Amino acid sequence: xxxxxxxxxxxxxxxxxxxxxxxxxxxxxxxxxxxxxxxxxxxxxxxxxxxxxxxxxxxxxxxxxxxxxxxxxxxxxxxxxxxxxxxxxxxxxxxxxxxxxxxxxxxxxxxxxxxxxxxxxxxxxxxxxxxxxxxxxxxxxxxxxxxxxxxxxxxxxxxxxxxxxxxxxxxxxxxxxxxxxxxxxxxxxxxxxxxxxxxxxxxxxxxxxxxxxxxxxxxxxxxxxxxxxxxxxxxxxxxxxxxxxxxxxxxxxxxxxxxxxxxxxxxxxxxxxxxxxxxxxxxxxxxxxxxxxxxxxxxxxxxxxxxxxxxxxxxxxxxxxxxxxxxxxxxxxxxxxxxxxxxxxxxxxxxxxxxxxxx
Amino acid sequence: xxxxxxxxxxxxxxxxxxxxxxxxxxxxxxxxxxxxxxxxxxxxxxxxxxxxxxxxxxxxxxxxxxxxxxxxxxxxxxxxxxxxxxxxxxxxxxxxxxxxxxxxxxxxxxxxxxxxxxxxxxxxxxxxxxxxxxxxxxxxxxxxxxxxxxxxxxxxxxxxxxxxxxxxxxxxxxxxxxxxxxxxxxxxxxxxxxxxxxxxxxxxxxxxxxxxxxxxxxxxxxxxxxxxxxxxxxxxxxxxxxxxxxxxxxxxxxxxxxxxxxxxxxxxxxxxxxxxxxxxxxxxxxxxxxxxxxxxxxxxxxxxxxxxxxxxxxxxxxxxxxxxxxxxxxxxxxxxxxxxxxxxxxxxxxxxxxxxxxxx
Numbered sequence: 001x002x003x004x005x006x007x008x009x010x011x012x013x014x015x016x017x018x019x020x021x022x023x024x025x026x027x028x029x030x031x032x033x034x035x036x037x038x039x040x041x042x043x044x045x046x047x048x049x050x051x052x053x054x055x056x057x058x059x060x061x062x063x064x065x066x067x068x069x070x071x072x073x074x075x076x077x078x079x080x081x082x083x084x085x086x087x088x089x090x091x092x093x094x095x096x097x098x099x100x101x102x103x104x105x106x107x108x109x110x111x112x113x114x115x116x117x118x119x120x121x122x123x124x125x126x127x128x129x130x131x132x133x134x135x136x137x138x139x140x141x142x143x144x145x146x147x148x149x150x151x152x153x154x155x156x157x158x159x160x161x162x163x164x165x166x167x168x169x170x171x172x173x174x175x176x177x178x179x180x181x182x183x184x185x186x187x188x189x190x191x192x193x194x195x196x197x198x199x200x201x202x203x204x205x206x207x208x209x210x211x212x213x214x215x216x217x218x219x220x221x222x223x224x225x226x227x228x229x230x231x232x233x234x235x236x237x238x239x240x241x242x243x244x245x246x247x248x249x250x251x252x253x254x255x256x257x258x259x260x261x262x263x264x265x266x267x268x269x270x271x272x273x274x275x276x277x278x279x280x281x282x283x284x285x286x287x288x289x290x291x292x293x294x295x296x297x298x299x300x301x302x303x304x305x306x307x308x309x310x311x312x313x314x315x316x317x318x319x320x321x322x323x324x325x326x327x328x329x330x331x332x333x334x335x336x337x338x339x340x341x342x343x344x345x346x347x348x349x350x351x352x353x354x355x356x357x358x359x
Numbered sequence: 360x361x362x363x364x365x366x367x368x369x370x371x372x373x374x375x376x377x378x379x380x381x382x383x384x385x386x387x388x389x390x391x392x393x394x395x396x397x398x399x400x401x402x403x404x405x406x407x408x409x410x411x412x413x414x415x416x417x418x419x420x421x422x423x424x425x426x427x428x429x430x431x432x433x434x435x436x437x438x439x440x441x442x443x444x445x446x447x448x449x450x451x452x453x454x455x456x457x458x459x460x461x462x463x464x465x466x467x468x469x470x471x472x473x474x475x476x477x478x479x480x481x482x483x484x485x486x487x488x489x490x491x492x493x494x495x496x497x498x499x500x501x502x503x504x505x506x507x508x509x510x511x512x513x514x515x516x517x518x519x520x521x522x523x524x525x526x527x528x529x530x531x532x533x534x535x536x537x538x539x540x541x542x543x544x545x546x547x548x549x550x551x552x553x554x555x556x557x558x559x560x561x562x563x564x565x566x567x568x569x570x571x572x573x574x575x576x577x578x579x580x581x582x583x584x585x586x587x588x589x590x591x592x593x594x595x596x597x598x599x600x601x602x603x604x605x606x607x608x609x610x611x612x613x614x615x616x617x618x619x620x621x622x623x624x625x626x627x628x629x630x631x632x633x634x635x636x637x638x639x640x641x642x643x644x645x646x647x648x649x650x651x652x653x654x655x656x657x658x659x660x661x662x663x664x665x666x667x668x669x670x671x672x673x674x675x676x677x678x679x680x681x682x683x684x685x686x687x688x689x690x691x692x693x694x695x696x697x698x699x700x701x702x703x704x705x706x707x708x709x710x711x712x713x714x715x716x717x718x719x
Contacts, residue, residue, distance in 0.1 A: 057445045064438050164550055168520060168718055179480075179521055184460050272434035278519070278550065279457060282431045317439055320427045321446060327397065327429035 004350040014347040019294055019301070022340035023308070029340070030333040039323050047322055048315030048333075061318075063201025065310050067272050071096070071264040073209040073306035075288035077216045078260030080297040082253035084220070086233040089254055091137065091152030092261040093285025094159035095130035099262020100269035101166055102129030104276050107191035108171055108182055118190040123204070123266055130262015131255045133159065138254035142247045148254065156285070164278040171276050182276040185269065193271030205267025209306075212260060217299040229253070261285060290338050312337070388629055390414070391448035392426040393439050395455035396553045402578025402598035403552060403615070404428065407454045407477075409599075410617035417622050421629060432457030440465040444472050450628045452621070453477065455552075456521070462486060473633055475624060478523065480704065482635055489620055492641030493523060495671050496613030497530035497574075498678035499649055499664050500595050503610060504572040505535030505542050506660040507593065514565030516558060516575040516582060517548045520718045522706040524576050529710045530678045531574060534667075536712060545570055546715055555581035566592055573608075583609055593655070600650040611664070612650030619645045639700060642672040679703065684711040 027049075031041030052061035075092050082089050089095075103126035107118060137151035171182040185191045193203050220226035232239040232249055240246075264284065273280055291309050295301030316330035392411055396404035408426065415424050425448070427439045436458045443451050444465060450473045453462040459479040466474040466486040474486045482488055504513050513535055517524050528546055535542045545568055547561040554577070562573050562582035566589045575582045575597045583601055586592040586608035594604065596612025620640065627633040640646035649668050652661045670676040681692030686709040692698060709717055 060441065060445060064441075067434065068438075179456070180519060186460075186464070268434070272437070274460060275433075277432065277457065279432050282433060282435060313435075314438070317427055317442055321391075321425050321442060324425070327427075 001354070003353045004346070005353050007349055007351055010348050014344075015296060018344040018347060019296065019305070019341060021344050022294075022337060025340040025344070026333065026336045029336055033329060033332060034323075034325065037325065037329060039325060044319055044323055044325065047319045048312060048330075051318055052311060052314045059199065061314055063195075063199060064314055065307060066201040066206050067203070068310035068313055069306040070203075070206040070209040071268055071284045072288050072291045072309055073303055074205065074212050074264040074267075075257075075261045075285060076292040076295065076302045076306060077209075077212040077299055078257030079288055080292045080295070080299070080302060081216060081220065081229060082257050083292060083297050084233045085229040085249055085253050086236070087250055087253040088149045089134065089137070089152050089257045090149050090289065091133070091155045091159075091285070092257060092288055093281055093283065094152070094156035095133045095258040095261035096265035096268075096285045097156075097159040097163050097281050098133040098265070099126035099130035099259075100265035100280060101163065101171075101276065102126055102262065103266035104182060104185065104269045105166075105171065107185055107188060107270070108276075111183060111188060111191075114190045116190070119193065119204075119270070122191060122270060123263060126262045126266025127259040128262070130265065131259040133262070134254040134256075134258020135251070138251045141250055148250070152254070160281070163276070163280060167276050167278040167280070180278060184274045186271075186274040191270055192274075193267055203267065203271045205264065205271060208263060208267060210303075213299040213303050220299070225252075261288075294337070294341055309334075387420055388418075388422045388450065388625070389446070389448040390422050390424045390625055390628075391443035391446070391451045392424065393430045393436060393443065393451075393453055393455075393458065394426060394428040395430060395432065395457065396428070396578065398426070398428050400553050400578050401580055401601070404454065404578075406598050406615040407452070407617055410621045411452075413618040414621040414625050418625060418629070422625060430458075433461070437461035437464055440474075441468070444469040449473060450625060450633070451475070456523075473628055473635075480637075482637060484635060487624075487633075487635040487637070489624075489638040489640075490523075491615060491617075491646040492639060493613060493615075493647060494526040494530040494678055495641045496647050496649060497527045498534045498671065499668055500574060500611065500613070501531035501534030501536075502538055502667055503595075503652070503656060503660055503664050504531065504574070504593070505537065505539040506663070507610075507656065508535075508539065508542060508571050509591075510569045510571045511539065511541045511543060512568065512570040512572075513542060513544045514562070514568070514570030514573045515544055515546045516561045516565070516573065516577055517546050518552050518576045519550060520548065520707075522704055525706045525709070525717065526703065527574075527576055528713060529706070532713050533683070533710060534678070538663075544713055546713075548718060549577055551577060553578045555579040558582050559585050562586060580604065596650055602650065605651070606653030607655045609650075609653065610656050611652045614648035614650050616646050616648045639704075642668060643674060685709070686711055686713055686717075 027045050031045055034044040035041045079089055079092055103122035106122050106125050137148040140146040140151050141148045168180045173181060173183045196202050228244045231242055232244050291302055291305045295305035312334050319325045320327055394404035394407060398404055398408040411424050430436050430439045440461055452475045454477045456478040459476060459481055462474055462476045463481050466483050470485055476488050478490045479488050515528050532544045545565060547564055549557045549561045551557050558577045558579050559581040562585035565573050571591060572593050573582050573586050574595055578598050580601055583594050583604040586594045592608055593610050594608040596609050598615050600612045600614050601609050652664060677697040679698050681696040682694045683692040685691045
């Protein structure tokens, strides 16, 4: 008989091993899925995980890996702080949209004036936009005790409608023949978040993501605020004795994650995406939640998890192209990753006992 | 030119020719596609993929085709297009309006690759555009709906307030009004090309308002299913024939036929005559097909619709022929006048009689 026994302390070993086990399990189960679809599973796994890094044209794919991973890492770093404190911001997608709208609006308003401080000002506005959107669920929670999970999630839909309104209305390109979508910022030098070195994929958002990893590491490990956040999440009552003011913590966490998500949106709209359109957001805000957990809510883990997630996207496209795998199979594959991670997480908190020693 | 250099150059040519020709015969032309939806959407992307298969059938082992489906519009499209180009595709079709800027960017980076963008308006040395005159099919739908409606209310599920859709709404209304002066058109904006749940909601709302015809500019069959459930409500297949819903609610359809275009352009790429052009084909060139008009339509209405189809196909009649006024009552087209293609392609107003405001 197999029983689960709760561990007195979460296992450090399993906490760091489960992501690896989950990745391997995903490869096995995914390989089975691909085999059922009539593809060679070994080849499929190679195309997804190996070819983008070391296959033909890997230079290009490596640069795209950074482009795809940067917003995920930046957003996930902010979310992880809140998740550690038990504050659940599920609405990063909305904060990402609002950040993009705020920053892009400035550029579109002053177009075509050129100035070196336009881009920095856009970044600041992007952060402010995301911060304000995160502040709404924070204040509602502090004042009325509403659930930040629901409010932040619902605000994503509000943000999406606002985005559609902007793309079809005030921000619509006046030279766009009536088609929806703003001017393309890639054609506006002062506002364009271009690659810093051609062909590397590194734009300001990639540097910001790396900066966030370092900053969040320092905050969580070396700073009293980080200590308070961790205590608040792990032992809320003890935290009060340690001088934690819950209201302040809620506002801090939601504003921080909102600001980082807003910046991610701004870097995206001014760089790789270039344009405010109604379909500008592609789910980075949601995927970042997976990345945060896959990375164990630790900045270094998030860095690796973000790159891994980006790899499944890019490798997934390659698998479609080279092996004719349907995109739904790739999505199932990505879903498996989270599923196995959560499943194996059981091992962190529980021990498996075989044989019934005590009844 | 002295003799020796003549000889060497001929020899060189011969070598190039000798090595080039078999290589060309052995290396098929690689043709890539990106789709915005899944190939199984049974609408827009499905039709593009059917045309890809038709082209593959036509040219057999002279071409190799591959595709990436479900590509979000934006940076992901740019990556997908780059991937296709890096993998050696020499002709690439980007099959959604939202891929426009991404296609322009990638075309710039790969000057030797030929690109084709559907429904856009930006061209380049190696970037052509192609589109279909869907409004021609809408004129026929408007005629049938105007004749058959009992409630005098026609519902229209709009995807996005862009010119292509506005043309469709106007064409339906103008032709319904021609045969039935009491007719009204109601538009619901779904803000999606493919979302069965939203489309079903939009259809239900229109049916609840008393529309007995529900026309869709979105790609799923959800509105067809809603109409079937409701009983005496009729629909038209969109993008694909949607024949599973015939003879009722689906009474006819507008079918996107990209096959003739893809076959023609791939052929031109094969024999080296491909040029960047802007193509806008209609019923006449076979790019817009009218699906079988079912028995639910009275014989004389069917005859009238088919006659209209023939007149549009031959170019004798343009669905936008004056006198026509804009919604605000201002003059648009004088008696007998027709609009230029450029003006039509940017249509951003309703014609007189359409109720509701066009979102700006």
